[in-house]
Amino acid sequence: MTQSKPFVPAPEIFKAYDIRGIVDKTLTVEAVRAIGQALGSEARARGQKAIAVGRDGRLSGPALAGALADGIRAAGVDVVDIGCVPTPLTYFAAYHLGTDSCVSVTGSHNPPDYNGLKMVLGGQTLYGEQILDLRRRLIEGDLTEGAGELRTADVNAAYLERVTSDVKLSRPMKIVMDCGNGVAGAIAPALFKQLGCELVELFCEVDGNFPNHHPDPSKPENLEDVVRALKETDAELGLAFDGDGDRLGVVTKDGEIIFPDRQLMLFAEDVLSRVPGGEIIYDVKCTRNLAGWIKQRGGKATMWNTGHALVKAKLKETGAPLAGEMSGHMFFKERWYGFDDGLYAGARLLEILSRSGDANAVLKGLPDAVSTPELNIKMNEGEPFELVKRLKEQAQFDGAVERITLDGVRVEYADGFGLARPSNTTPVVVLRFEANDAAALTRIQDAFRTAITSVWPGVKLPF
Incomplete structure (x- = not known):
């Protein structure tokens, strides 16, 4: 136990x-x-001896990764520095190098002045109380001391070999690839060329200033360059990655965005062809078309809480072969390791689409509905949880078929659904609506407007 008073970061x-x-x-x-x-x-308390550390392309990455490594080693744990790599390669390193533990120094899709840490110990992603417990250790001085070793390793070649030995395209494909100047640009072009793709590359130079657009493919405005490149070239499909490469965006030849819940339909159908009766996990924000699609193909459909760490934990608990989130995180356990990897998801997508002569038709053929993007009610810290608690306890939703309170309030109707859930990362209530047609969508939104304003008068709604 260390005696000197440790520095305690802001809560x-x-x-x-x-x-x-x-x-x-x-x-x-x-x-x-x-x-x-x-x-x-x-x-050390968990019996771990070494931690792999990777970082994304942010300008603050080298200094923060160095400080992190110093701290880990001061606790008596070895560090393997794998350099500037996408977050999925940091996860891969934990398997490949046998450390079972890793940290990615990444700001993901946040603005350039942000950074952060995604942490895995002994194969378990840290979240919730486990993250808060790190601060408790600092407050109480509950720290070990030692002199861990530092070594470097390059896992890029091993990752490329692992993916290209697993994924096989049935025909060559020409695709637009937008890395948004994020760290995916350091390896994604090489990977997809090795898979047999011809690329139209957009913003694949790693630049922590993100000079072209924000590296977040879940926002349609960040996919406009992909849409334009698909119009101007003979590429048949567009792929886009977020700032640290763990999420995937997909655009069809004619410029339609295939949101992740529809991508998951293709992945589920493919996985279930090899894992009959398999369980497919998806988060509460996903389309209501997904459960039926999975069941029709003999799978077990499981709705779960939003949050990549929560989904990974559920995947581990159930042994499910596949999970996905509306945000773009895809988790393949079948043929892969169960961590979220936008590059690998893109490769698996091309494997499926390459079996058809018309990728556009396959993607456009997926069931669709009239829906809103994610909408946010901005509130003060703590208020989103209180608003949703009141909705659960007081709100009436006439004509509803089912109320799901797993993560927020998801109200199912015969012709659509509405969702209100408190974000775990920012002080907002996340809303999403979907219906069979525009009239039903309006009706469901009206029901939520009435319910929300009745429990929180004066609230400013984004719809």
């Missing part, structure tokens, strides 16, 4: 699924070094 950087803050303000080199020692101490 607001300890989020539900990761640690995240503004560089040099809440997330400082000193804070990250302290967190490293707390993490190393927790690793």
Whole structure:
């Protein structure tokens, strides 16, 4: 146990699924070094000997990754520095190098002045109380001391070999690839060329300033360059990756965005052809068409809480071969490791689409509905949870077929659904609506408007 008083970082950087803050303000080199020692101490408590550390392409990455490694080693745990790589390669390194533990220093799809830590110990993604417990260790001085070793490793070649030995395209494909100047650009072009693709590359140079557009393919405005390139070239499909490469965006030849819940239909059909009766997990924001699609193909459809760490934990618990989230995280356990990987998901998508001569037709043929994107009610800290609690306890939804309170309130109707859930990462209530037609969508939104304003008068709604 260390006797000197450790530095205790600001509480607001300890989020539900990761640690995240503004560089040099809440997330400082000193804070990250302290967190490293707390993490190393927790690793030792779990019998872990070494942690692989990777970082995305942000300008603050080298300094923060260095501080993290110093802290981990100060706790007496070895560090394997794998350099500037997508988050999925950091997860891969934990398997490939046998450390079972890893940290990705990444701000994901947040603005350039943010950074953070995604942490795995002994094969378990840290979230919720486990992340808060790192701060407790610092407050109480519950830290180990030692002199861990530092070594470097390059896992890129092993990752490329692992994916290309697993995924086989039935024919060559020409695709648009937009890396948004995120770290996926360091390896995604090489991977897809090795798979047999011809590429139209957009913003594949890693640049932590993100000079072209924000690296978040879940927002349609960030896919406009892909849509334009598909119009101007003979590429048949567009793929886009987020800032740290763990999420995938997909655009058809004619410019339609195939949102992740529809991507998951294709993946589920493919996986279930080899894993009869398999369980497919999806989060509460996904389309209501998904459950029926999975059941029709002999699978078990399981709705679960939103959050990549929560979905990964459920995947591990159930042994399901596949899971996916509306945000774009896809988790393949069949043929892969069960962690979210936008690059691997893109490869698996092309494997499926290459079996057809017309990728556009396959994607356009997936069931669709009239829906809204994710809408947010901005509130003060703590208020979103209170609003949703009141909805659960007080709100009436006439004509509803079912109320699902797994994660927020999802109200199912015969012709659509509405969802209100508190975000675990920012002080907003997340809303999503879907229906068979525009009239039903309006009716469901009206029902939610009435319910929300009745429990929280004066609230400003985004619809």
